[in-house]
Amino acid sequence: MTTDVHKILVIHGPNLNMLGKREPDIYGTESLAEIDAWLRQRADAVNIELETFQTNHEGGIVEKIQEAMGRIDGLIINPAAYTHTSVAIRDAILLLDIPVIEVHLSNIYKRESFRHHSMIAGAVSAQISGLGAYGYIAALDALHSRLL
Ligand code: DQA
Numbered sequence: 001m002t003t004d005v006h007k008i009l010v011i012h013g014p015n016l017n018m019l020g021k022r023e024p025d026i027y028g029t030e031s032l033a034e035i036d037a038w039l040r041q042r043a044d045a046v047n048i049e050l051e052t053f054q055t056n057h058e059g060g061i062v063e064k065i066q067e068a069m070g071r072i073d074g075l076i077i078n079p080a081a082y083t084h085t086s087v088a089i090r091d092a093i094l095l096l097d098i099p100v101i102e103v104h105l106s107n108i109y110k111r112e113s114f115r116h117h118s119m120i121a122g123a124v125s126a127q128i129s130g131l132g133a134y135g136y137i138a139a140l141d142a143l144h145s146r147l148l
Contacts (some may be wrong), residue, residue, distance in 0.1 A: 004073070004146070005048060005073040005074050005143050005144055005146060006047075006048065006049060006073055007048070007049040007050075007051070007071070007072045007073050007074075008049070008050055008051070008073065008074045008075070008140060008143055009051045009052075009053065009064075009068050009071065009072045009074075009075050009076070009078070010036070010039060010049055010051070010052045010053065010055070010075075010076045010077075010136065011053050011054075011055075011061055011064055011065070011075065011076070011077040011078070012032060012048065012052070012054040012055075012078050012080070013054075013055070013056075013061060013077075013078055013079040013080030013081065013082050013083075014024075014056040014057075014079055014080045014081055014082065015056065015081065016032055016054055016056070016078060016080050017032055017054050017056070019031055019032045019035065019047075020032075020034070021103075024069060024125075026105075026106050026111075027105050027106060028105060028132050028133060030133050032054060034133075035133045035136060036052045036057045036116060037050060038133065038136075038137065039052065039136055039140060040052075040136065040138050041046065042137055042140055042141070043140060048140070048144060050140075051072070056086040056136070057094050058082050058086055058088060058089065059065065059088075061077075061079065061082065061086075061089050061092070062088050062089060063112075065089070065092040065095065065096065066092060066095065068096075069095055069096060071148070072098065073098055073143075074098055074099050074100070074101075074143035075096060075098060075099075075100040075101070076101050076103055076136060076139045076140065076143070077089075077092075077093070077100065077101070077102055077103070077120075077124075078102070078103045078104060078105070078136075079102070081119060083102070083104070083108070083115075083119065083120060084114060084115060084118065084119060085119060086119055087119060089119070089120055090119050090120045090123045093120055093123045093124060094123050097147035098122070099125040099126075099143055100124040100125055101124060101125060101127070101128060101139040101142065101143065102118065102120055102121060102124045102126070102127040102128070102129075103127075103128045103129075103135045103136055104127075104128070104129040104130065104135065105130075105131075105132050105133065105135060105137050106129070106130060106131050107130030108129050108130075109130075110130070112129050126139075126142065126148060
């Protein structure tokens with residue numbers, strides 16, 4: 001159980017800026033802007049300050065996590081392809097002393113075998129995989145409810 005959650009950061013990794021146009025049968029037809037708007041609506045309803053961030057660069061994710069240290073109460077992260085490769089993002093997450101939820105739109109365990117391993121799963125509080133855009137909302141609700 002954590003203390004009150006006031007500020008949540010959502011990090012979207014590479015190619016997620018192309019949502020809506022990118023393999024819609026796998027990732028859905030909603031754009032990233034639409035997903036962020038849905039998250040913002042939910043955050044506003046429960047008085048959570050929300051910050052969303054997308055980058056296609058691994059170092060950009062690391063720097064954002066470092067910069068957020070001591071400033072946020074919860075992190076929701078979809079590292080996208082870096083999920084499967086990045087020790088640097090895992091190490092950055094380990095700097096944080098707050099609940100962190102890893103989100104994947106698709107069920108990574110149902111897909112190619114190289115997607116079955118998450119480098120960061122062992123460094124986060126929970127993982128949501130396969131709920132589509134609702135996974136982000138479920139993560140926000142879990143953080144808000146201080147389930148973690
Ligand atoms: C993803 C799954 C990853 O394997 C993939 O590289 C992505 C998106 C997802 O949200 O399902 O870019 O993280």
